[in-house]
Amino acid sequence: MAGMGKTKHSRIHIVKREALPWYYRVGVRALAIVAALIVTAVVIMLLTHKNPIQVYISMLKGAFGTELRIWSLLQNIAILLCISLAVTPAFKMRFWNCGAEGQVLVGCLATTAVMMFLGDSLPLPLLWTVMLIAAVGAGIVWALLPAVTKSLWNTNETLFTLMMNYVATQLVAFFLKTFVKNGSGVLPPMPEYGLPRLLNKDYLLNIVIVVVLTVLVYIYLKYTKQGYEIAVVGESENTARYIGINVRKVVIRTLVVSGALCGVAGLLLVGGTNHTISTTTVDGRGFTAIMVSWLAKFDPLYMVLTTFLIVFLDRGTQQVATDFRMPNALSDIVTGIILLFIIGCEFFLQYKIVSAKAGKENA
Amino acid sequence: MVAFIVSAIRLGMTFLFGSTGETITEKSGHLNLGIPGVMCVGASCGCFAEYLYLTAAKRSVEPILAVLIPILATLLGGALMGLIYSFLTVTLRCNQNVTGLTLTTFGVGVSDFMIAKTGAIYSKGSKYFTAALPFADDLGWFGKIFFSHGILIYLAIAIALISSFVLSKTRIGLNLRSVGENPATADAAGINVARYRYMATCIGCAIAGLGGLSFVMDYLHGNWEYCIDAIGWLAIALVIFTVWKPNLGIIGSIVFGALYIASSYITGVSFASKELFKMLPYIVTIVVLIFTSIRDKKENQPPQSLGLPYFREER
Numbered sequence: 212m213a214g215m216g217k218t219k220h221s222r223i224h225i226v227k228r229e230a231l232p233w234y235y236r237v238g239v240r241a242l243a244i245v246a247a248l249i250v251t252a253v254v255i256m257l258l259t260h261k262n263p264i265q266v267y268i269s270m271l272k273g274a275f276g277t278e279l280r281i282w283s284l285l286q287n288i289a290i291l292l293c294i295s296l297a298v299t300p301a302f303k304m305r306f307w308n309c310g311a312e313g314q315v316l317v318g319c320l321a322t323t324a325v326m327m328f329l330g331d332s333l334p335l336p337l338l339w340t341v342m343l344i345a346a347v348g349a350g351i352v353w354a355l356l357p358a359v360t361k362s363l364w365n366t367n368e369t370l371f372t373l374m375m376n377y378v379a380t381q382l383v384a385f386f387l388k389t390f391v392k393n394g395s396g397v398l399p400p401m402p403e404y405g406l407p408r409l410l411n412k413d414y415l416l417n418i419v420i421v422v423v424l425t426v427l428v429y430i431y432l433k434y435t436k437q438g439y440e441i442a443v444v445g446e447s448e449n450t451a452r453y454i455g456i457n458v459r460k461v462v463i464r465t466l467v468v469s470g471a472l473c474g475v476a477g478l479l480l481v482g483g484t485n486h487t488i489s490t491t492t493v494d495g496r497g498f499t500a501i502m503v504s505w506l507a508k509f510d511p512l513y514m515v516l517t518t519f520l521i522v523f524l525d526r527g528t529q530q531v532a533t534d535f536r537m538p539n540a541l542s543d544i545v546t547g548i549i550l551l552f553i554i555g556c557e558f559f560l561q562y563k564i565v566s567a568k569a570g571k572e573n574a
Numbered sequence: 575m576v577a578f579i580v581s582a583i584r585l586g587m588t589f590l591f592g593s594t595g596e597t598i599t600e601k602s603g604h605l606n607l608g609i610p611g612v613m614c615v616g617a618s619c620g621c622f623a624e625y626l627y628l629t630a631a632k633r634s635v636e637p638i639l640a641v642l643i644p645i646l647a648t649l650l651g652g653a654l655m656g657l658i659y660s661f662l663t664v665t666l667r668c669n670q671n672v673t674g675l676t677l678t679t680f681g682v683g684v685s686d687f688m689i690a691k692t693g694a695i696y697s698k699g700s701k702y703f704t705a706a707l708p709f710a711d712d713l714g715w716f717g718k719i720f721f722s723h724g725i726l727i728y729l730a731i732a733i734a735l736i737s738s739f740v741l742s743k744t745r746i747g748l749n750l751r752s753v754g755e756n757p758a759t760a761d762a763a764g765i766n767v768a769r770y771r772y773m774a775t776c777i778g779c780a781i782a783g784l785g786g787l788s789f790v791m792d793y794l795h796g797n798w799e800y801c802i803d804a805i806g807w808l809a810i811a812l813v814i815f816t817v818w819k820p821n822l823g824i825i826g827s828i829v830f831g832a833l834y835i836a837s838s839y840i841t842g843v844s845f846a847s848k849e850l851f852k853m854l855p856y857i858v859t860i861v862v863l864i865f866t867s868i869r870d871k872k873e874n875q876p877p878q879s880l881g882l883p884y885f886r887e888e889r
């Protein structure tokens with residue numbers, strides 16, 4: 212089937228669809244998720260010999276079982292959504308920023324450093340401001356390097372940003388081994404310098420900030436001139452040049468926005484959640500965010516849904532793993548399968564399969 | 575010093591498998607970011623097969639089978655991952671970056687799961703992979719550096735040399751490169767773009783999978799470590815470092831291996847600075863990436879349509 216639609220004698224060929232009504236688009240995606248859930252249930256059943264209904268119940272419990280779990284679910288959604296918002300402007304411009312992981316991590320590092328070294332000497336509100344500036348600045352620097360080389364010499368940004376992730380990881384490892392006094396490399400949390408708690412809830416501030424950011428990014432991309440320029444550069448750089456957009460300027464400006472938002476995510480992770488740092492603080496979310504953003508077609512409002520889906524799956528399958536004494540890796544497998552299905556279903560939204568005799572087949 | 579070089583070579587060959595596989599894949603225009611996942615799956619399939627074989631064979635273990643079975647399982651596991659990737663990106667025309675990253679998540683999950691099921695120690699099987707040539711010890715340091723390695727090390731070099739020859743000297747290689755540079759032209763010349771992309775990706779992933787096996791069975795002596803994905807990213811970096819040439823990869827991979835382990839062999843380096851040393855391979859890669867893009871020399875560039883999909887109808 213490798214040559215489907217491409218060899219000379221094939222009986223079917225593939226044509227691009229016109230825009231589809233929204234219920235069709237939602238329907239196909241829902242079908243893909245259902246299909247993926249069935250496949251995962253079969254996989255889990257084969258591995259555990261347990262009734263799949265039990266598995267689903269266990270997933271729901273893992274995500275919504277107690278008040279604490281719901282807060283933790285919301286908190287995880289907030290962080291992942293924040294990183295997804297950060298990568299979106301760059302992606303919309305077809306700048307493949309695979310470096311959110313590193314950009315968030317240096318944001319975390321900057322926040323931690325400020326908390327450690329200035330925590331005692333500054334009053335809290337001023338400390339928070341310095342934390343914000345440091346985190347945003349660090350994120351911007353990490354995003355700006357690939358952007359500048361891309362716009363000057365057309366350096367491949369996917370590969371550059373990927374490498375920067377590991378530079379950031381090693382920097383954190385170096386920091387921990389240098390400044391943690393007892394040499395264990397584990398930094399004890401510093402909740403006394405953390406961001407303020409709203410209504411005495413741990414994660415409420417994070418959630419509120421991310422909600423505001425979601426709306427702002429939505430407006431920025433959809434209703435501002437800069438957002439429009441991003442869309443044009445993404446569609447075609449030549450068009451952008453033709454109508455007088457300075458592509459270099461747009462690339463650099465957009466990556467500043469992207470890096471700054473990554474820095475904010477770092478601030479929320481350290482200042483508002485963990486109050487400490489390790490090399491795995493970001494935990495692959497920089498990469499997951501890429502999928503979240505892409506699945507939502509770079510629309511910040513849809514991203515709320517896709518983030519929810521991914522975080523729910525992750526939390527749910529972790530519970531399944533605990534309940535049925537399975538390795539934790541189960542959650543990665545399930546998330547992987549479901550994402551592959553959703554990615555695959557895009558095909559049926561964009562193309563239809565037509566037989567060569569012009570008789571139409573259903574896709 | 576000799577021990578350092580030997581270690582660098584052994585670790586380097588892990589990178590070499592990965593980068594040769596990724597180079598073949600990239601030559602077809604596929605930027606497969608799933609390589610870290612592929613290497614994990616390759617390693618775990620091989621280890622799993624070795625575990626099954628050793629359990630089944632009990633006392634009467636044939637050394638040749640104990641090496642061949644895991645290698646075949648690894649090739650199969652890697653190729654299957656390549657098949658998933660190509661099906662999604664070629665047939666279903668999905669975005670390459672997103673598919674690759676998802677494949678990495680999936681692959682790491684699958685391999686961790688398989689390892690958790692069998693226990694993470696394969697030292698029994700490892701000795702068949704690290705068996706050296708019999709005359710290695712008689713030749714002093716020369717023998718240590720060139721002949722003391724296990725079979726996978728020589729396999730890595732052989733595959734790199736063959737790939738380099740096929741890519742630059744044969745018609746198949748020429749066709750493959752044209753698919754990666756300009757698929758529309760290749761298509762017009764009668765080359766089946768889809769078939770080349772499928773084949774290159776599956777073969778590339780099978781080879782990359784061997785890198786995972788070599789890392790666990792040879793370099794780690796069968797003690798599984800959960801860091802194969804980090805090795806995978808370095809293999810992707812190595813592709814850039816060697817400007818898409820598998821024969822340069824042989825030297826490049828040893829340099830990477832040396833950089834990666836240098837901190838443990840240099841005396842007088844503080845505990846903390848070792849972490850800075852580990853940054854070196856990535857920084858060197860970035861420098862090479864920027865430098866090649868500034869010089870803008872034709873033969874040192876990524877394939878022109880790297881990462882781009884090809885649909886005949888949209889040409």
